[in-house]
Amino acid sequence: MLKRRHGSILKRHGSDKRRRGSSSSSSLSVELELLPHxxxxxxxERLPVESLRRFRSVSKKWISTIDSPRFQSRQLNLRRQSRGHDLLFVAYYEDPPDNVAQHALGSSSSCIYRTVKFPFPNVLLCYGSCDGLVCFFCIHTPNVVVNPATRWHRSFPFSSLQRRIIDKGPPFGSNPIYELGFGKDKLSGTYKxxxxxxxxxxxxxxVTTCEVFDFSTHSWRNLVASSxxxxxxxxxxxYFDGSLYWLTDCxxxxxxxxxxxxxxxxxxxxxxxADDAPLPSNVVLFILDDCLCASEKTWPTQVIWSLDSSSKTWKQMCSIDLTNTFPLFDRCGLMPLPVAILEKNKLxxxxxxxxxxxxxHDLNTKSFEVVSTPTTPGDCIYYFESLCSV
Incomplete structure (x- = not known):
């Protein structure tokens, strides 16, 4: 009975929201107050983040519930199971208007984007998202972790690596290029x-140097034992399943x-x-369909493999004929990055x-379709809306 009742409430809330906009939130909260907590x-737990942000104003009890880590974890897991991931497009500007960065959020199914602005200039983006959080870094501005769905963000200081590059001074392009990793300790729940x-x-x-940022002390530390x-x-x-991954240069x-x-x-x-020493621009690691994957471009073909986590063996997922994407993708530049896979055959x-x-890219028919063309440079990543913060 309860399942039918709250199911009908959710269904009614969805139709009411389309008809009346934000006014449906107050009517839903009145209905919910009649139920046991x-x-x-x-x-x-089954509502979108946008609705939950409004419902925090209902009462102190609702704020306590929505802000609790247990609730936020359950809400994120239910969203993953029921909806799947979206695509987040992060637009980069050479000279950001009003000194802000713009982040366009869109559904991977509808590809309808809206823009969200944050009060910091544009920076580089870590791979993917972790529990709905995305991490940015730069040489010119502080690093920052952002939740695009809630507008929450937290900055953190430069690492020793960044300070070394700053001290060397421009041109920054002459410095070795490395990327920041961002992920979650699954046992403690801390982000790093x-x-x-x-x-x-x-x-x-x-051989290598590893620096890890600790949000509890707001400081970087060097690991004694590195790679x-x-x-x-x-x-x-x-980042995948509690670990970060790199390819070695040997x-x-x-x-x-x-x-x-x-x-x-x-x-x-x-x-x-196939090559023992591939060009860095021709190989890449990424996540597809909850698997660690790797890809190599050997013109005119791009091959994608997925890793069996139990046996640590690779299997070929698909092979892409890059002549079908040229000139939409740069033939002589970096190969296109696989972002997400839907319905097992939509890449x-x-x-x-x-x-x-x-x-x-339809893996069955081998056909290609342009979904959207950005009007400004940027990155597209897989993404889950959440209430999480650090």
Whole structure:
């Protein structure tokens, strides 16, 4: 009976919202107040973030419920199960209007985007999102973690790596290029930005240097035991299931993992690439369909593999004929980055050079469709709306 009742309330709320806009929130809150609070929680968990932000104003009890980590975790998990992920497009500007960054949020099914502004200038983006949080970094401005759905954000200071690059001064393009990683310790629930870079390029003695940011102390710390292998530059560390992943820069390319709980490195397997020493611009790690994946471009083909986490073996997911995407994607530049896969056969690809489009590739028919073309340079990532913060 209760299930039918709160199901009808949710259905009615959805139709009312389309008819009357935000006024439906107050009517729904009145209806919910008539129910036991544990039932109210079950209903609230199934609502979108935008509605929950408004419902925080109902009462102190509702604020306490919506702001609790347990509720936020359940709401995020239910959204993942019922809706799946969206695509988040982050637009970059050389000279941001009003000194703000713009982030366009859109559904991967409808591709209808709205713009969200934050009070900090544009910066570079870590790979993907973690529990609805995205992390930005730059040499010119402080690093920041953002929840685009709630507008919450928190900045954190430069690492030693960033300070070294700043001290060397411009041109910044002459410095070795590394990317910041961002993920979550699944056991403690803490989020961690991580830098990993080859030490010799900065006059240091170890093979690599690893810096981890601690939000509780608001400071960076160096790990004593870092990776025993140098890593490929120009790659974004990929977060998946409690670990960050890189590709190593050695004779035989390997996949390197960093457990965010134990803070230890481990080589988990050899990369599936045919070449022993691939060009960094031709290989990439990413997440598709809840699997760690790798891709290599050998013109005119881009091959995608997925990793079996139990056996640590690779299987080929698909092969893309890049001649079908040229000239929409730069033939001589970076290969398109797989962003998300839907319905097991709909693969979203996003160009990595300036204004290249977001495309939908049907793995069964091998057809391509332009979904949207950005009007400004930016990155497209998979994304889940959440209430989470650090």
């Amino acid at each position: 544990d039932v109210i929680e079950l209903i609230l 930005p991580v830098w990993l870079y080859n030490s010799s390029e900065f006059g240091l003695d170890n 025993p292998y140098p890593i490929l530059r120009f790659q974004k560390p990929v 004779v035989e390319t390997k996949v390197l993992s960093f457990d965010l709980h134990t803070e230890t490195f481990q080589v988990i397997c050899k990369a599936p690439f 979203y690809l996003h160009g990595r050079n300036y204004l290249e489009p977001l495309m939908l």
